[in-house]
Amino acid sequence: MTERPNWRAEDLEAIPPRVLAELESAGVEPGRPLIAVDADEVLVHFAEHFAEWVMEKGFEFELTEYRLDTAIRRDGEALSRDEIFPLVWGFVECETRRQRQIDGAAAALRRLAGVAQIVVLTNAPAQVRADRVANLAGLDMPFPVVMNEGGKGRALDWLASRANAPVAFIDDSGDQHASARRHAGDVARLHLVGSTMLKPIVGPAETADHHPHDWREAEDMIRQILGG
Structure with a gap:
């Protein structure tokens, strides 16, 4: 080479x-x-594990594109970016050691x-x-x-x-x-x-x-x- x-x-x-x-x-x-x-x-x-984690917390999750900020909903309403960030960071902090x-x-x-x-x-x-x-x-x-x-x-x-x-x-x-x-x-x-x-x-x-x-x-x- x-x-x-x-x-x-x-x-x-x-x-x-x-x-x-x-x-x-x-x-x-x-x-x-x-x-x-x-x-x-x-x-x-990541995505499958995160979806399970979010739904356990009472949110809805439907991934239709390669991004998380349109996938998480509460009572049919999409969450704002300010609401999504703590969820993503919480998952990273709690679940990185347990990813499959x-x-x-x-x-x-x-x-x-x-x-x-x-x-x-x-x-x-x-x-x-x-x-x-x-x-x-x-x-x-x-x-x-x-x-x-x-x-x-x-x-x-x-x-x-x-x-x-x-x-x-x-x-x-x-x-x-x-x-x-x-x-x-x-x-x-x-x-x-x-x-x-x-x-x-x-x-x-x-x-x-x-x-x-x-x-x-x-x-x-x-x-x-x-x-x-």
């Missing part, structure tokens, strides 16, 4: 210091293929760990980092975790630069695939939506290279991409 260019000062400055420190501590080894994988809706359920696995994720990553190093690149709030790490470890996914902020492209490019080997990026967000294409264009991008609730709503990300239906398909694609 062609040597990646050295990072420029302005690239490093675009990554928040806390995120940069977590990237450094992820322990990426040069010369070994890398898998950078999102967590929510790729490794663990997406079918096949842990088994696929266990097998792929034989051919690549794995880093979880997630945008969950930094305040629940310990909960996210514990949740994934309890689901047999004890991989290094980076709590990113905003677009993942620059952090992904940092990881790819450190690995200097084939890299696969798996995420459910079209916006994140666009960020990856913009800042880490030579990384292979797989758009995977693990939630059956979201699959009918989320269309294929145009900026992704591959669109696996589930982790079985994703594993086969990743092996081909990484040469393993």
Whole structure:
């Protein structure tokens, strides 16, 4: 593989210091293929779990688009953003440690760990980092975790630069695939939506290279991409 260019000062400055420190501590080894994988809706359920949690509190939940602010209602009336934020944050604080696995994720990553190093690149709030790490470890996914902020492209490019080997990026967000294409264009991008609730709503990300239906398909694609 062609040597990646050295990072420029302005690239490093675009990554928040806390995120940069977590990237450094992820322990990426040069010369070994890398898998950078999102967590929510790729490794663990968010929307389905959140819907159950909200309905237990007496709200109605109907997801018709890829956003939460139109999905939560009380007596048929949509909640305001000011009412929704505490619910989302309450779920994150209470349930991150208990999120359920997406079918096949842990088994696929266990097998792929034989051919690549794995880093979880997630945008969950930094305040629940310990909960996210514990949740994934309890689901047999004890991989290094980076709590990113905003677009993942620059952090992904940092990881790819450190690995200097084939890299696969798996995420459910079209916006994140666009960020990856913009800042880490030579990384292979797989758009995977693990939630059956979201699959009918989320269309294929145009900026992704591959669109696996589930982790079985994703594993086969990743092996081909990484040469393993």
